[in-house]
Amino acid sequence: MVTKLKEVDVVIVGLGWTGGILAKELTEAGLKVVALERGSMRTSENDYSLPNIRDELRYVVRHDLMQNTARDTLTIRNNPQQEALPMRRLGSFLPGEVVGGSGVHWSGHTWRWTDMEFKIRSSYEERYGRKFIPDDMTIQDWGISYAELEPYYEKFEYTAAVSGNAGNLGGKIEAGGNPFEAPRAREYPLPPLTPILASEMFSDAARNAGYHPFPRPSANASQRYTNPDGSKFGACQYCGYCQRFGCEANAKGSAHMTVIPIAMRNPNFELRTHSWATRVNKDSDGKRVTGVTYTNVLNGEEFEQPATIVLLCAYVLNNVHLLLLSGIGTPYDPVAQQGVVGKNYCYQTGAGATLFFDGKYFNPFMNAGGSNATIDDFNTNWAFDRAPHDFLGGYNVSGGFNTALPIGYRPVPSGTPQWGTAWKQATAKWYQTAMVINASGSVMANRYNCLDLDPTYRNAFGHPLMRMTFDYKDNEHKMGVHAAGIINDIAKSMNPTKLNPAAARTQPWSVVPYQSTHNTGGAIMGSNPRDSVLNKYLQSWDCHNLFVIGANAFPHNSSYNPTGPVGALAYWTADAIKNRYVKSPGPLVPA
Amino acid sequence: MIGTMRIAMVLSALALAGAARADGDAVRGEARFQDCAACHRLEAGVNNVGPSLHGIFSRKAAEIADFRYSPAMKRSGIVWTPETLEKFIGDPQAMVPGNRMPYAGMTNANDRADLIAYLSKASQ
Numbered sequence: 001m002v003t004k005l006k007e008v009d010v011v012i013v014g015l016g017w018t019g020g021i022l023a024k025e026l027t028e029a030g031l032k033v034v035a036l037e038r039g040s041m042r043t044s045e046n047d048y049s050l051p052n053i054r055d056e057l058r059y060v061v062r063h064d065l066m067q068n069t070a071r072d073t074l075t076i077r078n079n080p081q082q083e084a085l086p087m088r089r090l091g092s093f094l095p096g097e098v099v100g101g102s103g104v105h106w107s108g109h110t111w112r113w114t115d116m117e118f119k120i121r122s123s124y125e126e127r128y129g130r131k132f133i134p135d136d137m138t139i140q141d142w143g144i145s146y147a148e149l150e151p152y153y154e155k156f157e158y159t160a161a162v163s164g165n166a167g168n169l170g171g172k173i174e175a176g177g178n179p180f181e182a183p184r185a186r187e188y189p190l191p192p193l194t195p196i197l198a199s200e201m202f203s204d205a206a207r208n209a210g211y212h213p214f215p216r217p218s219a220n221a222s223q224r225y226t227n228p229d230g231s232k233f234g235a236c237q238y239c240g241y242c243q244r245f246g247c248e249a250n251a252k253g254s255a256h257m258t259v260i261p262i263a264m265r266n267p268n269f270e271l272r273t274h275s276w277a278t279r280v281n282k283d284s285d286g287k288r289v290t291g292v293t294y295t296n297v298l299n300g301e302e303f304e305q306p307a308t309i310v311l312l313c314a315y316v317l318n319n320v321h322l323l324l325l326s327g328i329g330t331p332y333d334p335v336a337q338q339g340v341v342g343k344n345y346c347y348q349t350g351a352g353a354t355l356f357f358d359g360k361y362f363n364p365f366m367n368a369g370g371s372n373a374t375i376d377d378f379n380t381n382w383a384f385d386r387a388p389h390d391f392l393g394g395y396n397v398s399g400g401f402n403t404a405l406p407i408g409y410r411p412v413p414s415g416t417p418q419w420g421t422a423w424k425q426a427t428a429k430w431y432q433t434a435m436v437i438n439a440s441g442s443v444m445a446n447r448y449n450c451l452d453l454d455p456t457y458r459n460a461f462g463h464p465l466m467r468m469t470f471d472y473k474d475n476e477h478k479m480g481v482h483a484a485g486i487i488n489d490i491a492k493s494m495n496p497t498k499l500n501p502a503a504a505r506t507q508p509w510s511v512v513p514y515q516s517t518h519n520t521g522g523a524i525m526g527s528n529p530r531d532s533v534l535n536k537y538l539q540s541w542d543c544h545n546l547f548v549i550g551a552n553a554f555p556h557n558s559s560y561n562p563t564g565p566v567g568a569l570a571y572w573t574a575d576a577i578k579n580r581y582v583k584s585p586g587p588l589v590p591a
Numbered sequence: 592m593i594g595t596m597r598i599a600m601v602l603s604a605l606a607l608a609g610a611a612r613a614d615g616d617a618v619r620g621e622a623r624f625q626d627c628a629a630c631h632r633l634e635a636g637v638n639n640v641g642p643s644l645h646g647i648f649s650r651k652a653a654e655i656a657d658f659r660y661s662p663a664m665k666r667s668g669i670v671w672t673p674e675t676l677e678k679f680i681g682d683p684q685a686m687v688p689g690n691r692m693p694y695a696g697m698t699n700a701n702d703r704a705d706l707i708a709y710l711s712k713a714s715q
Contacts, residue, residue: 045640050691051661224626234629237693249693250629250640 002293002302008032008270011292011307013277013322014314016101017563018549018570020255021159022311023263024229025574031582032268034305036275036294038314039098044257048104048246056405060244065105067095067315071276071297072459074317076511078471079448080334086457086465092510093347093517094244095315099273100256102315102517103563107243107369107402108219108252110162110567111560112153114182116380118142120556123382124392133392137475138337138344138445139556143527143536146182149568152575154186156567157217160253161225161233163370164188164217178214180380190222193236195400198362198435199373202399205494211375216398218370219253219563231258242369243403252369274298278461280310280326282543289328289546295461308585309577312548313570319552320345320451320522321466329523329533329542334448334469340533342452344445344521345468346557349476350395351484351504352438354411355496361432364404372400378486379442379559391478393442395559397487399435411436413498437491439483439502440516445556446473451522471509480504518562520554528591535589537576538569544587549573615701620709623702626694633713641692647671647714652687663689673707680706 009031012019019035027033042048042065058064067073067090075084096102116123120139124132133139166187167177176192192215195203203213220242221233236251250257263269272294279293281304291306312319323329323341330339378384379394386392403409411434412426454467484502491499526532529541538553540546549570551562576588630640637643642658652669653660667687669675679686680703682696697703 045638049640050693224629226625226628232625232629234694235626237695239693248640 002304004304005306007291007306007308008034009307010034010309010311011036011305012311012313013292014038014101014312014318015099015255015260015271016096016313016315017103017255017567019101019311019313020103020259020263021567021570022313022549022574022577023269024259024266025571025578027263027266027268029578029582030268033263034270034272034307035263036277036292036305037099037271037273038276038297039096039273041271041273042098042100042104042246042256044246044248044250048248050248053245053248054239054241056407059105060405060408063090063094065096065098065244065246066090067097070460072461073465075454075457075465075467077467077469078508080469084454084467084469087511091512092515093519094514095317095517099260099271100246100254103255104246105244106252106254106517106563107561108160108162109370109561109563110157110160110164110217110219111564112146112182112184113558113560113565114380115146116382117556117558118144118146120392128387132387134475136447136473137392138447139392140344140445140526140531142525142555143532144525149565149572150182150185152568152571153564154184155571156564158189159227159229159231159258160219160567161190161221161227161251162188162217162219162253163190163193163222165192165215167214176214178374178376178380179212180376182380188217189227190225193218193220193222193368193370194238195373196362196367196371197360198364199371199400201435201494202437202490203373205490206373206375206397206399209490209493211377213373213375216370216372216374218368220368220370221251221253227258229258229262231262236368238366238368238371240365240367240401240404242367275303276461277314277322278325278463280312280322280328280546282326282328287543289543308545309581310546312546313550316519316522316550316552317451317466317468319548319550323523323533323548324451324453324466325463328540328546331452332450334450337447340524340529340531342450342522344524344555345449345451345470346443346445346520346554347470347509348443348516348518348557348559349441349472349480349505350439350515351441351480351487351502352436353487353491353502354434354436354500355491355494356411356413356430356434356498358433358497362401362435363432364401364409364434365406367401367404369402371402372398374398378482389478389482391475391482393444393475393479393556393558395439395441395479395483397437397439397483397490399437401436414500437487437502439487440559441476441479441483442559443472443557444475445521472505477504477506518551518557520551520557520562523548523552524555525553526555535587537588538573539576539581539588541587541591545585547573547577615704615706615708617705617708617712620705620707621713623697623706624709624713626697630692644710644714647676647710648673661689661691663687664691673711676710677703677707
């Protein structure tokens with residue numbers, strides 16, 4: 001039996017960064033908002049304080065803040081010829097499942113994606129010609145511009161306490177920042193984090209090679225800070241427990257200590273935890289949605305929450321899954337190349353080297369989420385000519401640490417036995433004296449990389465699992481070869497005692513080892529309903545009172561972490577709803 | 592860099608050896624309190640990541656019943672006075688090793704004097 005509840009103005013599915021931002025903005029605009037969060041309530045004071053938070057077994061190995069795969073998971077395959085099998089244990093990516101979402105356990109890296117991404121197809125066609133883009137590469141322009149998003153990037157950076165060094169302030173290149181970034185109107189709210197030895201050594205080597213190192217912008221407060229909403233941040237203590245943990249010092253910008261408590265103090269807001277959304281309901285003609293059906297996962301009770309506006313703010317993959325389960329939009333078919341929901345699923349690629357320096361002590365246990373120096377010479381640097389290397393997109397390279405934990409971080413030189421006395425001696429010798437250089441690379445959309453409903457396997461609610469079809473293509477392999485070469489040149493110039501060199505990935509993508517929680521696409525934004533699910537305001541082309549907010553809207557993946565544009569788009573959508581949609585409900589862009 | 596840190600450590604050790612300065616500026620101290628405000632409230636009974644600082648100068652360490660203190664703080668036997676708090680905040684791990692406050696310390700003696708002057712008023 002489904003209990004039908006009283007209608008509210010807005011129902012939000014998922015209370016992380018995007019749901020939190022929308023909840024705060026829309027309740028302040030006077031709307032009655034209910035948020036449904038599948039996970040439990042977690043707070044800094046009860047859950048993320050010392051000493052309990054520093055528990056690598058609980059949070060890293062056992063995924064305490066992440067999706068429970070016994071309840072719902074995905075099936076995985078590399079190509080449409082394979083039979084997909086369920087992912088029984090999280091690995092490759094780690095969707096959050098608590099109040100605050102994945103924004104609790106992120107590292108804080110906050111980038112501004114630029115028109116190089118938003119106008120990707122037109123830029124490459126203009127510079128390199130149409131034939132430079134492979135036939136099966138389904139990249140497309142996003143229908144939005146950097147200039148439109150710039151104020152919203154700034155709003156997110158100031159909310160989340162991003163520490164960094166501007167590289168381009170109003171068109172003027174600033175020393176110490178990223179010279180290739182797009183112009184910003186204001187400096188970062190906080191100066192960069194204190195560099196660590198590994199990032200300083202990488203910066204020196206990169207600079208000597210003619211590149212342009214800069215401190216990675218991160219929502220790790222380099223000093224105590226009060227954001228424009230009055231949320232208080234402590235200074236980062238460089239404790240080393242950032243990625244996969246809540247912050248013990250309230251220094252990492254997270255929704256659970258900024259926008260969510262502000263919404264919770266507003267009488268217009270109600271939060272329901274342990275509430276798993278199973279379906280978005282449509283009215284009889286399919287032009288509008290009427291609310292959300294959800295299950296209380298503690299007792300199995302089902303509810304229907306009617307709402308005037310529905311906002312999907314769950315994890316990327318869960319947003320797409322809900323659209324597919326609800327029959328909203330036409331599912332994408334990779335063979336016929338028809339339909340849109342599930343199209344352009346992307347991930348990221350990379351390469352990495354480990355450098356061993358006899359006698360240098362890096363203290364890898366001391367770092368912040370953003371303790372990396374980075375170069376963008378092969379990423380947002382449009383002067384870097386891709387033609388000789390025959391790939392599109394780019395990669396950033398960084399040196400430093402942002403996670404080096406006592407159980408998992410065991411760097412040893414290649415050839416060391418994997419167990420026994422020799423391994424023990426090597427891990428003791430090299431733990432303190434190794435550092436890493438990593439590249440994070442973009443993944444271009446491909447017609448065969450997509451999401452749909454699995455024909456065989458079902459979740460705890462009896463609904464089909466979502467099926468992920470993904471593999472790296474030639475473009476990623478060529479980029480990997482280039483990135484490995486650059487990393488190894490920089491690494492060798494540093495004269496390490498021993499070097500585990502970087503190598504391009506050649507094996508098919510595997511869901512088992514962790515790579516990055518930067519899944520994108522599946523419900524993408526665009527300029528027309530034929531090739532996208534959402535318009536530039538992340539409003540459904542099919543149902544105008546449905547908005548789907550998050551990295552699901554990205555038509556391809558860049559080398560950068562996604563949270564900068566995710567946060568900016570959340571504020572951008574909030575403004576569109578408050579200032580335009582509520583006054584005149586209907587499509588914000590004509591189809 | 593390392594040299595500067597050593598000098599700073601020597602200076603802070605000297606400062607710790609001396610008594611708290613009585614001439615702190617409470618107005619400047621309110622700005623210094625922003626270092627604490629992410630975790631500590633001044634209202635009575637409002638615990639956050641850290642315990643409420645209301646009435647701090649009339650308490651023994653680890654005295655608020657519903658706050659989960661570290662064993663180190665419970666064992667410390669400290670009575671909070673302007674002098675003991677000034678010493679603690681300069682280098683919390685030196686005075687109470689193993690306490691669980693994630694704060695490296697306020698190294699400047701003038702800043703500490705200002706903070707204590709502010710707290711003397713604002714914690715009442």
